[in-house]
Amino acid sequence: MTESLFHHTKQEEYCPKCGSILQIKQGKKGLFLGCSGYPQCDYLRPLHRVEHKVLKELDEACPQCANPLQLKQGAFGMFIGCSNYPQCDFVVHEEQKTVEKIACPQCQKGHLVARRGRQGKTFYGCNDFPHCKFSLPAKPYEIPCPQCNFPLALLKSENETGQQMQCANKTCRYIFEISK
Incomplete structure (x- = not known):
């Protein structure tokens, strides 16, 4: 049994902004991929996608990208957001009382x-x-x-x-x- 049961494979992803290698980093909200060219390039992407349950498709269009808006259920309750998430991060914020x-x-x-x-x-x-x-x-x-x-x-x-x-x-x- 000289062969290893586990084969180590290195997978590299490149930054879509500058082409540098992305690195796994730890932040206060968990793990994320960050550009190795930081601080010249500030690209980052969370590793764990935040899943929101879609409750209803709305008839209104997103003002940023013109895709339809959706009523969603998230960690802090219901909210209205773009159906093109994560490419578009538009969210309707509740007015502060x-x-x-x-x-x-x-x-x-x-x-x-x-x-x-x-x-x-x-x-x-x-x-x-x-x-x-x-x-x-x-x-x-x-x-x-x-x-x-x-x-x-x-x-x-x-x-x-x-x-x-x-x-x-x-x-x-x-x-x-x-x-x-």
Whole structure:
């Protein structure tokens, strides 16, 4: 048994942009193929295709490539995307809902909007992201904290006599009651 049971074969793929060899690389979203000519060439392609279940073909055409749009089910719920994916990456983004125009207490420029995180949970963050990284885990209310005067509070619990609020300031977190 001098012959090996496994035969090693080397398979090379070339970059469609510049012709350099593609290399397997590790990123925060998993493995991907990246151009060996980086940083002169920024081509990359994920190794694991993200599969989206097509729920319905729509009558509208993609504004980028004129192929039909589709209603799809993905990791974060339903969305509308191009049927020519991955060649065309057009996606209709849901409009961000502003929370009653509450000004961001950190940067004073932006407003707080509802967003969805990686796990699909809703959180509230500044619409001036990435310049301002202020975020809250729950819906904020414009009720100042009696202890530190921070302008926002989070609803902790509610009963027939009133509401229990918590200061949204991460260094304070004071819990106080508001009677109905």
